[in-house]
Amino acid sequence: MEFVGIGTWLAAFLTLAALSFLYKDNPFFRFAESLFAGVSLGYYVGIVLNQTLVPNLFEPLAKDFKTNWDLLVPGLLGLMLYVRSVPRIGWISRYALGIYVVYYIGVDFTRRIHGEVMPQIARTIRPLQAFDGPTLVSLIFIIGVFSVLIYFFFSKEQNAVTRPIARLGTWFLMVSFGAAFGFTVMGRVALLIGRLNFLIQDWIYPTIGR
């Protein structure tokens, strides 16, 4: 008989405690939920400290201060974020928050334009010179993209011309959402299979000696 360690029993207990919510809300589920929230935050502390702050901030400063002296600034900006919770000087954190938020928005801007808008528009602009299967597919594609964009155009009220196009756009969207629903079923089921597989293969079978 395979030895099932205390870790497996603990994991199995917590799995069952979380699943017990399906019957009804109960203290075991509440316990599991609170523990999960706490451990997740503790996990963040661990990874941020070990994987980012130590190798990218503390060690460069300690080992080669002359080269990396400027890293003191992001370190201080990081700490400055926490000044938010001090009522009278909370506004100081705006500097750190502004730099943090707007930098990532700037990065996002380049990604959106360069990586999303331009390649997707380039894909949509297709030659329609031949009367064959691929051209038909391209045509459906173009109509789809165009009508969906019309549907999303909220700046101006829809009129007699745009309303039917927008309606067609919603049909394309519905096909996509229906397909997404089918895929979502698959994803959610996969998670459940993973958990039950753990309970059966890693906990129950070794425990009963199968």
Add this chain to the structure above:
Amino acid sequence: MQAFFRFLLALDRRWIFLLVLLSVTIPIVVPIGLPVTTTSSTRNAFEFVEALKPGDLVWLSIDYGPSSAPENDPMAEAFLRQCLLKKVRVIVTALYPLGGLGLANAVVAKITAEYPEAKYGVDYINLGYKDGAAAVMRTLGQDITLSFPTDVNGRPVSEFPIMQGLRTIRQLDLVFTAATGLIGEWWITQVHSQFGTPVIIGPTAVSAPKYYAFINSGQLVGMLGGMKGAAEYEKLLAAKHESLGRFYRGTHAFTATKGMDGQTVLHGVILALIVLGNLAFFMTRGKKAGAA
């Protein structure tokens, strides 16, 4: 009949929960072994990796957490097996905060144990987790050590032969991201768009529909959509490489292919529920309206 449909609509949802539980549990206890068919997006991904030569260098990013591990783990594992078998060198990272690092450690430990001849630091390396995924990706185009000065255990990357002569991600032959959310998308829209490195994605099924747009636009080499995509990849691997065929047929460990039995049964159950729900709705709705 009316009474039956009304009974159905009033049914406690916990009976449905029980049905779901049974339809997933039974195929685990009594495997069916249903066939898996492959799709073009998975085949494209597989063929691209197959065409890599020994010594080529690829990047495997674990951009998911335990919340989607049953879908993404089999993808990452299959890809890593294929690379180590073909002697393609692999750099592993994790950019997903909530659990990516633990899974990266687990996947690397599990698969490298199957290939004891693969040497850490020579054939593969684990660079661990880093905050600020978007900023990290920017540095990869300039100098990888700007964001990853050390490996997962804090040893300077300059100590490892695999990192010698490697400067930017442009020098890599492929990025494979197993991903649960936006980070996977950024490899396409940021890294591929700005540095040109080819990308294969293994998204969760929930986010897979979006990536068809990126396949269409040529921004993606291929995709393994959810557990089904992973099962397809396992099938392709098993058919191509005899040793992996034996492995996937014989293993007691969890694989996506095994998971497909439960998937199929539960898909049938959910489709039946949708049909029944609609029947019950239309059969009882008319009567209610008539009565009112």
Add this chain to the structure above:
Amino acid sequence: MNLEFGRVTLVVLFAIIPIVGIVLGMRAPALRSKIPLLVAFFAGLIPIFSMYIPKKFLSGESGMSPRLDQWLIIVAGFALLLGITNVISNGARKISRRDRGWPYAIVLLTGLFVMGGFGIYAAVSGQGMGFLPNGTPTPFRWVESTVFQPLQSTIFALLAFFMASAAFRAFRARNTEATILLIAGAIVMTGRVPLLELLAAPFPPLQPAAAAASQFMGKATEWIMDTPNGAAQSGIIIGAALGAGSMAIRVILGIERGYLGLGKGE
């Protein structure tokens, strides 16, 4: 001291100007929002300009942009932990006042301190977050694999049950749109898995027909995913990206400032 142009400029923009701003802000409250917006403006421009202007001081090896990227990796680390101070103070308040559900606050804080403590120990002791040289897991790794991973995956696995229940109760062909959605969903759900083969399994004569039908459904699914779904997704991506792009410009220019907790006029 390394005094490359890029670094010094970054320090001026993101350290000297803020320090001056803080000193001035102590006296003039109006400057408490104006100078942060100006500093943020530069933080947003550098990653954009560095992509389009190949100048050494900006995007070169020792330029501003790569160094700023490195800085922001560090700041993102601090930002990830921002919620913790709130959680600790809320939890402590709940416990001291014996509010409803206070024992769960103890569980939460215990989980946080134990896991966080193991994380700090991993960094201080230098043993790392994975396995010790003898192959046994570190305390951090042990709690991660026995508590954190099972809980996270089970809580998400609960969704499978609710989705099945919702499929039965809410997924109705009420109108044209809903019917299209339902049909597309049904085709995809049949086409992605060997459902027809499963149904035909007890009836050997039907199996070849089921296999052929399954293959057809698979092809239909691929077509739906590639063409109508691909078109809709392209439309969504283009629309959302243009929206996000224009929003980004508003934020960088300081027109949109809600993220700093500021109204329009402030």
